[in-house]
Amino acid sequence: MDTSTLSAPLPPIADLLPHSAPMVLLDSITQWDEQNIRCQAHSHLQPDNPLRDAGVLSVFAGVEYAAQAMAAHARLLSPAAAGGPPRKGFLAVASKLNASVDVLDSLSAPMHIEANMLAHNADSSLYAFSLTADGQTLLTGQLTAVTVSDNSTD
Incomplete structure (x- = not known):
């Protein structure tokens, strides 16, 4: 990951996600740039x-x-949308999953989540990701997310 980060102050995590407590699972963003993000969770x-x-909290x-x-x-990449609610979307594909543990809490250390954008367009994104704790990789894979168009009726 590029060691530079974009300098805008970060809003609270809950303001960035289409979830509310207790489903906001991330604690903080530790680093981000135009292609990557690193987060931490407890x-x-x-x-x-x-x-x-x-x-049981499955590794998956x-x-x-x-x-x-x-x-x-x-x-974070869409500052124009920052004033309104997060766009709705869904996880379309989880692929290339590789788990090295059975449960996420196998190590009693903070978890680090890294996601790297591989492809992106107005309606979908493909990321590679890894979850680690105490220097051990827990889960890696790729995710494709699809956003719902702003003019859709829900």
Whole structure:
């Protein structure tokens, strides 16, 4: 990742995402530029994490962490949209997933989420991502997100 970051002050994470608590999983953006974003999270360690199923937080719940990093990145790149609500979208494809653990909270350390934009147009984005904690890779893969056009009726 390029060590430079864009200098605009960052809004709160919750303002960048189309979610509200408790689904805002990211704590902070630690670095970003036009192609990449790095975020940090501790919510994978919380027993009341909304993605837990029967008390277990599958490593594949990490896809949502990566998707939130992508959404935050898209919002940061779109300053004209900053005054309104985040655009609605959905995760269309999760591919090339490679997990090295079974559960996200296998290490009791902050999780680092890195997403790198591979392709982007007005309606979709493709990112490669990695989730790490304590220097260990937890999950890697690629995500394609599709945004809903602004003139659609929901």
